[in-house]
Amino acid sequence: MALWANKDLTDPTLIPSYENRLALVRLLLELDDKEKALGLLEQLQKEDDENVDAWYLFGWTYHLQSEDMATGDDEDKTELLRSARECFKQAIKLANMLDYENDGLIDHALELVAAIDAIVPPTDGDDEEEDDIAATAVPNELEWDDEASEDEDVEMGS
Template sequence: MSSVNYTVEDLKPRILQNIEDLEYKAAYKFCKKALELEPKNATVLEMMGQVELELGYYESARKHLLESIQLEPNAGYSKYMYLGQMSVAKDAIEAFQKGVDLMVIERNKLPADSEDSKVIASKISSALCSMTELYLTDLCFEPEAEQKCEEYTKHALEVDPNNSEVYQTLASVRLSQQRQDEARQALTTAMELWIHKDLGDPAIPIYESRLNLVKLLLEVGMFDHAFTVLENLQKENEEVVDLWYLYGWTYYCLGDEDDRSPEDKTTLWADARDCLETAVRVK
């Protein structure tokens, strides 16, 4: 079947299926065909931007997302989320905020206890976490940084109190404020929301997020909790350099405690060395 026989409506489901299957190169080809037919189709421009972002074509992805936004600025929150990921500082905040505003409007149209409402609530809270992280990093010297962190995390907790990412982000905020006890409490809550769930449960954060959780747990001295998360990660995928580095760092921190006997220190530091050597091999 030649490309001239396709309509954009024919191509859209093919693009979506390829995206779902992570077949981004195939999706890219279908997007190109669709844009040849309708170069001002906002939905296809957004799809193309998403696909190009996944393929690493960042300049072109930004161009297509901005075109989609220009055509339909008040429809479709996802394009603002993608643009936020690609932007920095205040530009990223602006993109995320517009996406959040659109998601709130969409959520308000749904029954409060519906699954669709819960999905959007999770996306809103995650976007607010991303905005908080920006004020903890790129924008940390802005005069409103602490106020914004408090505002965003409070809103995220109100929208989705069962999102572990929110408590993990809150812990980062509390650590930046040197409120370690509250950071520990937030990290404990974050873990409790998923640690006993079966592998594959959607409540379980992505692998990278759990690695970051371990770093926070180590920062506040919650070594047993760190081992629990690391063991969980190891069962899922043990061929990850950071996993073994963090294992090694956890053993080292335990051996560095003042109340350890010389024998314990020697054993723990030997374990740390073994883990770090594994990290080198995995790499």
């Protein structure tokens, strides 16, 4: 990581691919190196702030940090959980907008948001964000139906 961490991010020949760096974040979390994981996630977010996996991993990192907090640090733990919730909600929102295919990751994010809500109740600002997430979901019955529209095509005469 030290070989490329401070290299020019615009030159893809100097750094590993985005996906490889996301995989490295996962490895860093497995090794319990949350600080390096957060640093790498910040770089990745600068490159692509609409990556569902990156937002999920941000949330997961904050969630793990909150679990490491001592019992007396309730204020810091609460702030980490709020940050985790925001990141998970952003991942869910982007997944809905981008037709993200990893349902397991999104299901886990939804479970974690519910668990965080039980510990740290959402504030009014959080409720607005939930409405935004719900609004991004596209119900199946509203999706485009090519077959039906082909039958209804009408030629217009001049």
